Amino acid sequence: MRDLVRPRESAAEDRRHKRQLVSAFVLRHGRVYQRSKPWTMRYRRWLQTLAFDHPAHQIALQEMLQAERNASERLERLTGHIEALVPDWTLAPAVNALQALRGVALITARAFGSSQPKAEIDLLP
Numbered sequence: 242m243r244d245l246v247r248p249r250e251s252a253a254e255d256r257r258h259k260r261q262l263v264s265a266f267v268l269r270h271g272r273v274y275q276r277s278k279p280w281t282m283r284y285r286r287w288l289q290t291l292a293f294d295h296p297a298h299q300i301a302l303q304e305m306l307q308a309e310r311n312a313s314e315r316l317e318r319l320t321g322h323i324e325a326l327v328p329d330w331t332l333a334p335a336v337n338a339l340q341a342l343r344g345v346a347l348i349t350a351r352a353f354g355s356s357q358p359k360a361e362i363d364l365l366p
Contacts, residue, residue, distance in 0.1 A: 242330055249319040256312035263305045270298065
């Protein structure tokens with residue numbers, strides 16, 4: 242399981258970095274998104290509508306957006322593989338128990354489950 246989680250963590254970091262590059266590029270060129278939540282479908286549509294005077298800027302933005310899409314797709318694929326394999330994992334019962342806690346999703350529970358030996362998993366109030 243660890244061999245899937247590490248690439249997933251890398252993909253999450255890569256996506257965060259790609260998004261930061263796009264945001265910095267847009268701000269550097271004086272474009273400000275007026276709504277509060279970035280990286281929604283509305284924000285992505287807004288990014289696609291941006292037009293720059295210089296063709297190099299337009300190409301750079303399109304390439305950065307494609308890199309962000311690729312990173313997001315990779316993250317989704319790896320997350321799907323982990324979700325598919327957890328039920329057959331020896332620590333699946335512990336992962337399921339951890340998911341009962343508020344705010345603990347599958348990936349978080351899986352990360353905790355694999356980093357602790359079974360005997361050390363202790364849920365205290």
